Every structure is written in C-alpha cells, then in structure tokens.
Amino acid sequence: MASQAVSASEITPQLSNTTIGSGEPTAGSSSAPVSTRDTPSTHVVSAENGETGGVEGSIGGDAPVEKKRVKLEDFTKCSESLLWKLMMSFYDRKGVDSWSQGIVPHFITCNAFIGKVYARVLKGWLEDVQSSSNSGLHNTMKLDPTKPLYIIELGTGAGKFSFFMLKALWEMADVLPFPVEKIVYVMTDFTESNFNFWKTHPVLHEWVEKGALEFAIFDAVNDDSIKLHNSGKVLGGDNPTDNPICVVANYLFDTLCHDIFQVEKGVLKEGLISVGSSREKEDDILDPDIIKNFSNLYQYNEIDRGYYAEGKDAVDAEHLGRILEWYRDFFDKNDPDDTGASILFPIGAMRALRRLSNMGGGRMVVISGDKGNNNVQQFRGLLDPHIAVHGSFSLMVNYHAIGAYFTSRGGFALHNPQEEASLKVSCFVLPGEKQKDDKGIEVKEGDLMGEGMERIDRERERDFPNLKHAFKDWAENFGPNDFFIMQKSMKEDAVNPSLKSVVALLKLCDWDPDVFYKFRDVILNQVCQANAKLRNDLCRGIPRVWDNYYQLDKEKDVSFEIGRFFYGIRDFGKALRYYTISSETIGEHHVTFHNMGLCFYSLNMTSDAVEHFQKSIKMNAKYVKAQNWLEKVQKEIEAKNAMTMEMAEGATAPVVA
Structure with a gap:
C-alpha cells in the first residue's frame, strides 16, 4: 500500500450502541437484510500509559461530544485491514531495537527457564513417537533418526529464546530418544x-558451525x-x-491477523473494522506511531458458516466453518441471559499452521x-476487540479456536487451564491421518459439537x-x-529478599542472566556476610550465568556485574577475567578500568594498577575515584622505590671504623 497523507476531514460523533440499517450481503453471508451495530472502539489500551482511544461519550445526558478522527480506511474485514500493515511496518522499521531497547516486553518468553520447559515438553513428544511399544491408533509420527528433524520458530525476533531452547536440547543429548545432531533449529522472521542480526551474533555462530542452527x-x-540460509535447502513446496x-x-499469534465474530441470539455475525487515528493529520498511513493513536470503529453483519468458502482460506473452509458453527451452536444453547459472545478468530495463525503442516x-x-x-466462557458479552498497545499492538489469542482447528483435522490440543496468566502455553499435535475415534470409527461433524470436541481430544492424547x-x-x-510471577514478586514485593531465596530462584531458572542482573545488588550486599557453604553455592553457579548470556541489551553489562561479584569475594583473578570480557563485548568504560586497577592493586601488581587507573582517567578526566587511587598507588610505589634505594645504599656503604 502506498503511503499517503490523510487529514481529519471526518468528524465522528458518539454513535448509539445499536444502529439498525441495511446493506448488501457480504461474501459468504446469508441473503437476509443486514443488521449492523456500529460502535466506536473503547478498547484501545496503552500498556505504557493506560490511555484509551476512540470516541468520547456524552456526559450527564448532554449532546454527544464530537471528536476529530482521521479515517484511514472504510469498514473492511479485520484480517484484511490496515492494522496488520501497521504491525509489519513497526517491526520492519524498528528491527532488533524493538527488543534490545525494551520497546516490546520480552523477558517472560526469553529466559533460561522457558527454554528448558519447551525442551522438556518436546522430549516427551519424542519419547512417545519413538516408543517401540506405542502402536496407538493416532500415533503415525514415527521418526527416521537418519533424517533431520526441523524445529521451526516463528517470529523469532532477537533470537534469545532460540538460544535457550537449543542449548537445553543439546544439554539433554544423553537422554533424548533422537540423535541431537540430527535436530536442526530454524530461526525465522x-x-x-x-535476519542480519542473527547472522552476526557471536553466540549463534558456534551452533551454525555444528549444523544445528x-x-x-x-x-x-x-x-x-522456507529457504534455509546456510544449506540452501527448501522446506515445503512439493x-x-x-x-x-x-x-x-x-x-506471535497475538500479532498475526485476526477476524472478528459475534454470536447474538443464535445469529453469527462478522465484525468489520474502520481503522482511524485521533491525530489531526497522517502524512504516512504506514507510520507506526499511528498505533498509539488508534481511533477505530466496528460494524457487525450477519453471516453464515460459509464465510471462508472462497478465497485463500477455501482449502480449510470445512474446518473453519465447523469451528464457527461450534461457537454459534454453543452460545445459542448456553446463553440463557442473551449476553451473546464476542470471538476473536486467529485466522493468521491457522493459515501459518496449515502451511507448516504441509x-x-x-x-x-x-x-x-x-x-x-482457551476457556470459551471468557468470550461472553458483545464487546469490541481489546487492542493492547506496547510500542506495537496485540490481541488476545483464541487458543480454543486453534485447538478446535487441530481437532477438526484429526489432531488434539493440550491447554493450561490457568486463567490468571500473562502467558498461556498450549501444545497441539497433528498426527497426519483422518479423524477417527479410539475405536477406529471415522469422526463425523456432529461428534465434534458441544462437549464432543473435548472428549475426542482426551481420547487422542492417550497415545501420547x-x-x-x-x-x-x-x-x-x-x-x-x-x-515470571515468582521472580517479579520477589523483586517488587520483597523489601529485602534473603540471599538464600535469591540463590534458590537462580537455581530454579538455571542461573538466568537477566534474573542475576535484577538481583545483583542483593547478592553483592549480602555475599560478604554469607556463610562459606552459601558462598560456595554461588561460586559454582555464577559461571553458569555467563554460559547462558545472550548479548542483546548493552545497558545490561552482565559480565561487569559478575566481575563485581568476584571482586566482592576477593577472587581478583576471576574478577579481572570478567572485567576484560566486559571491555571486549560491551565496550571500554572508565569504571571498568578503575575496577581492574583495584584488582591489580589487590594482587600486588601495582604497575598494572597504575596503567588501568590512567586508562580510566583518560576516558573520564573528572572521575575522582580513579584519580585518588592513582595518586595513592603512585605514592606507594615512590615510597617503596625510596625504601629499596635506601636498603641498597645501606648494603653497599663502607664499614665505619
């Protein structure tokens, strides 16, 4: 789409909650007159400042408050709207800075703990499909250990999670039921x-050399x-x-295109969106700054289950229509108060998964x-979509629909039922055969309605x-x-966590560098008073922090903090090693040179100490600590030299008669 300037020529008043109108049926809709409900978005929420966008409502019964709005496009199918072009524009223009500068929160999915979790879950699947005793009806996924097993990560971003999961798999090589050297991890975006950032990242290079990445x-x-960069091999096609x-x-799925549906009194409706901005003018309709100024409108029209019968999703029309009918049927039969239901439909995720399964x-x-x-009870109520803004934006993923897609295709889903969670993890399996029940009888559509879908899932998972x-x-x-909640609570809610609790947390997360960095001051303040056993536990674990380090944010100098730790326990040699690494990886800094000077001084290497204090002052002539230490050490050297000369002169003086 070509960029163009748009001015605030449209004045949008507060619209009533329900507007009855007429219009032409959309593709896949019934021929009945179209009932629409045009509502301004009141669900654009910024994760940064909590501001809401959209149209202001009336106050105290007065006339509606008018607010200028730049209309960027007319009402259109959500998955084809400008929303997703803006999403791609944001990540394309920001690149790795989206993560390295903290624009997009990422710790919850980029730590050593979650990397190990995914590796363990994948190991469970490998054990099932490689089990010689498992001849279950749905287990048709036997692996050939002489051929590559590709793990494809979608929307890799900066690559930090990739590093943790790949590392965890290789560390389990002795217990994996599949040769780890045949596992090829594919980072995609x-x-x-x-892509260019990954190619030049020093930590990833060793995995590329092994052929593992x-x-x-x-x-x-x-x-x-997918065309692989290193080998040139193409995955997919024929x-x-x-x-x-x-x-x-x-x-990722929360950032791929979605469609919007509602069920109202047994009637299935599609949601159309008109993307707009609350600013006076937009010179570039692909400017990512539009995201934090969204002013979107929604309209709902009656359709039937044949919504996806034509176009790019026609190949999956049977499964997608079945899922839509499941929602219509469920909320028609289980909505005594006529509250209706609002359903985000992750069509982008389903398209991606269809291509990957091929x-x-x-x-x-x-x-x-x-x-x-993944709990359909959360969909009750007729509401516009909630759009969370965090630099870019995201929507809530309907994991129930994705699970239903796998079940409809002959697979099954495993969901975490926990509802109070910032991160929901689900697992989906597609064995690659026709839908059958546990008796080998082909599953019919009626068997999947209501509770039947969950029952079939439970039957199929028995073979895994x-x-x-x-x-x-x-x-x-x-x-x-x-x-994530545990470490966050320890950091924010505990006034002065004990060193023992911090060590326990570090062990739980396999000495994750970000967790170490968060609690570095607690460690440094308490380690000197800790007993020998606890200090030994720390000394054994801290090198693991560096083994797990994936350089991304230069504001977090982990090697420098490890150097401070070893200096604090008076292991000056190791402190020097990590200060040197800090200078080589993050860059030279006057404080680092000052600390290295202290290490050399403590090791009685005074000439090296002087050299590093001088380097510190050269980088920052106003750094008083380095100036004071340089003066102190130079005086000590002068005094020592003077004493040495006196002793030498005394040794050679003639004997007095």
Missing part, C-alpha cells in the same frame, strides 16, 4: 533486519516454503520433510506461548502419555508464567 526469512501467514515438523511460536506431510507438533484464552505428563509437569503445574 519476516524482517531482514532481524539455520536462519530464514519467512512470512508465516503468506509464504508456502517435497515434504521426511520427519514431522516441530513448531515453536511465542508472542511442509511436514500433514504431521506436526506445536508449542506456543502467548496472551490468550509422555507428552501429556511433560506438559502437565512443566507447563501446567509450575510453568513459565508462574516463574
């Missing part, structure tokens, strides 16, 4: 800036194949992979973490007991969201 530019919604495809997707010959396992819902238990242990009982 649609932006070239992220590949990079690819891949548009998850639109591309049918050549499905020998083994099933493994897919990882974190905080690459694996219809066989696929997916692990995904995102903000979302190791996956089921790994998911329950690692993603449900205490999962990534629980870990």
